[in-house]
Every structure is written in C-alpha cells, then in structure tokens.
Amino acid sequence: MTYAIETTYEEFLKLEQEKYPELNLEDIEALKELVDANKNLPPVKDKEIVMFLHSAFFDVKKAYKTLVANYKYRSELTQIFSNTDPMSEEMKEVYETMSLSIVTVPYKGKHERYVYTQFKNEDPNVFNYVNSVKYFFMMMEVLIIQHGTFDGVILTMNGKGLNWRHLTKIPMKLAKNLMGFVQEALPVRLKEVHVINAGSISTMLFNLMKPFMWGNFLDRVTLYSEGSDEFFNHVPVEFMPEEMGGRGKSHMTYSEDTYNHMCSYRDWYTTKNN
Template sequence: MEQTTSPPSGYTCKLSEEALKKAREELNEDPSTRLAMVEALRERIKQSPDLCIQDDDHILLRFLRARYFNVEQAFKLLEKYHKWRAQSPEICSNMRPSSVRGLLEAGYHAALPGRDQDGRKVMFYRIGKWDPYQFSAYEVFRVSMISSEKIIQEEDTQVHGIAMIADLAGLSFSHAYQIGPRVAKKIGSITTDAFPIRVKEIHLLNQPMLFDAIFAIIKPFMSEKMRNRIHLHGPKTETLLQYVDRDALPPEYGGTGPPLDEACRLWTDTLLACEDEFSAMSYSGQELVAIEEEEEEEEEEVEDEEVEEAAEVEES
C-alpha cells in the first residue's frame, strides 16, 4: 500500500494497490502531487470568503477525485454541494441517524458488506419497507444522504464508486404522491452534480407499471450519462448477476452474501453508532450567503455543461 508523508492534518493514503492504480489511470491522481493539488483547492476556496467550508485534506480529496483532480471543477462541485445542503433543510438540518431510525430498523436500506468484483460499494434499497404514512420522501432521502456521507469516507469508495440497487416491489400511489417535481429536482441534482461520489450503475428490480409515471417526473432532472446507467430488470432479478457478482449480493437475489435483513441490521447498527458524528453534520445553511432561486435556475444550464466537460474522461 502506497504511503505518503503526512502533512499537519495527518493524512495518510489508505488506498489499496488496485485502487491506487485505478486512481492514476482514471482520475489523474498522482501520489507525488496529490497534496499539492489539495493545497491548490484550499487556496481556491479562500478566494470565495463568503463560503465557510471545511477544508480538511480528507474531505477535499473526495471532491478532487470526483472531478479528476481538476481544481476548478472540484471547487464548483464542492460549492454546489454546500449550496444544495443549505437549500435542503428538510433533509440536512437533522442528519442524525436516529431521526430515521424507524426506516433503518424496518430494513429499508443497507450498504452491503464487502465490495463487488469492480471494488464498488453496493447500496441496497427496498421500497416496500418504506411506510409513506409514517415517513416522508425527504426522510427517505435523508437515509441515502446519511449512508452516502458515511461510505464516501472510504478512499476505495471514492475511487471505485458505488452500484445502487432498488427493489421497487410494493411501490404504491401513496409513495408516488410524495415524489413531486421539487423532490425529483433534489434527487436529480444530488446524483448528477452535487455530491462527490461516483454512481456507476443503478439497478431497478420489480418495478410496477406505476414506476413509469414516477420516473417521468425524475428523468428530466438527471443527466443523460446518469440516465444511461439505469438498468431495469423487472421481475427477472437473476439478470442482476450480469452486473454484480454473487459474492456481493444477498441470497434473496441470487447471491452468496449475508441475508439482506442481516445486512440491514448491521448497517443500521453502524450508522446509529455514529450519532455524534452526524450530529456535527446537521446543517442550517447559515454558513453560506443566501442563494436566490432565480439565480440558481439561471446558472444550472451553465453548471451542467461544465460538469459534463469535467466528466469527459469516461468511467469504465
């Protein structure tokens, strides 16, 4: 495993040799200049004094890796991330896992143990475990944000990315009623250009006819590249094995990993043990200058073009 001389922050590279090789080839990461690039991003942040952004080396590296070590693009992603959080108090004002304990304990979601054949972390969701009369779409979205914030701390996840799997069995009009354009816009924005994570694939299982109407609302807010990474499997869950190996999947879906209920319990325990950590992440948005909705809408088209330019190095 490659080691670096630790700066005052105490950063030491924890990438596996495989991940380090991939980071060099796909993300333009050079161990000899890595910390210099971090410092360049830190200096870029200082040019925007109205922003109050944590500039820990570990955090800044997430954004650099997500934008192929292009400092300006990494800064824009970081800025977009903080603006998104400031404008989403219904999700981010309380990031404590205990705030969504009911959803977690119901077995709605888990980051599955281990990784798949491509080194990706596998995120699993079961819509049928979401009681829409008890939890809002924003609380469901908060579960994803909490999990994403936790797994992105892993350097291997920053490099290899994630695969998302959602079993849509049980999707009902009560669920659909909560997913309007406002929620759809937030989902599209955070998955496309406002979070430093590489979403490599999205797999949807057991989707009912109702799904088409819901996806029609969400689709316009997603980039074409992200839309192309969505795979619809219907009831044929065995086709999932063409993309994710058996070792990474639970037996209910043709895999040899731990049962999904067990994986959900383990992940719930992991998140609830981080209550203090996520309490510090709860976010009022007061640290940022207010952003008017009209300004954001005017900038979206330009920003989206910039993100696509930053992603020209196509991920394998």
C-alpha cells in the same frame, strides 16, 4: 483498509495516493486556493478536498464547481442535510420501514462499493420520502468516512412493493432538486443505478424523473423487469441480498448492520451537520 473519524489527514492522504497515484499535491493545493478565495464557503476540511478532487476525476476546476454546488444544495435543502441524528425517532421510523444498506463485501483498495434499497414495510401510509432520502445520504456519509475514495458507488433499488400511493407522497420540487444534487454535487462517483423488479409504477416514477436527468446520467440507470437476473452482470451475486436472488445475507441483516454502524457515528453526525 478502512478509516475511522480519528484517522489523520496525513495517513488518509498517504493511503489515498497509494490507491490513486494521480492524486497529487499540486492539484490539492490548487483546489484549496480556489476554496479559500470563496468567502461564501464555510471552512472545508482537507479530507473533503481530496474527496471532491477524486469525484471530479482529478479535474481541479470541475472539483471546485462540484464542491460549491454541494455546499449550495446543502444550505438550501435543510430538511435533508440538517438535524442529522441516526437515533432520532424519524430515522428509527425509516429504519423500520426501509432497508437502506451498505452491502457487506470483502472490499479491497479502490473497487466499487455496493448499496441496496428495498421496502421492509410496503404500506404507503408509513412511507416518508423526505426522511428516507435523509437517511440515505447519512448512510452515504458513513461509506465515505469508512472507505475514502473508490471507483464508484453501484446502487441497486428493489422496486418490489412500490405502488402509485408511494408516488403521491413524493414532493416533486424536492425530488427535482435532489436529482440536481446527485448529478452536480456528490463527493463520490455514482457509477450505476440498477432498478430491479421494475413494474409499471417503477417505470412511471422513472419517467417522472427523466426530465430532471442530464447528460449521460440516463446511461447509468437501468430498469429490469420482474424475473430478470441480468443485473448480476453488474453486481456480485455471491454477496448481494438473498431477496434479490443473491447468495449474500438477508437485506434485513445488511440493514441492521448498516444502521448500527450509523449509530456508532452519532456524535459525529450531531456535531458536523447541526
């Protein structure tokens, strides 16, 4: 089952409760009351309430804290969360430079969803960290719209082609804030991060980010050296991109399919976040 923007809240809630019977109306109403009492928050849609409650494993207080953090980060990181148009020149350039993809799997129910990243163009001169991150979170929004809640996102990042000049283009203050957003404010459960073909530069980047990782987040991140295929214990080899040793489509095809899907939501992007 997949959703569309037009899917009503009533239908959405019914299907979400079929996936997760622990999603109950009392908790939804309790979270709504907390949100309504906070005059610093903009209007929050009912579907978002469900997403944040699920991301917090149905803990109302934690869901509220996550939701408040989400809106706070989004208001502060305007370079990431405003002017979101997948057909803008900046996003087209990211599409040409980076493969940021939702892997096509015959998803059923609440099982994990898989996301994959890889360079298309390894030239650091064309790499734009800010726009690439913006594109990534726009992609994640499409994933949420289409699938609603699910057990977690599993992200695979291919470090092939990463060099020290890419690192010099990462503004560390922004990277620190984004790590905070990922750990405090996501409306989905980020379950695992697998970095494959992780050479010395990937390890260096990981060590730079390590001070910004809290609690058990470090346990979710695993680096694999070039030639290792141990990550296939965590991701489905039959669907993952052929460039990482999988039997699925090329990452170029997954990237194109994902970008075209994002473009089909252009009207939603330009009215929601601008």
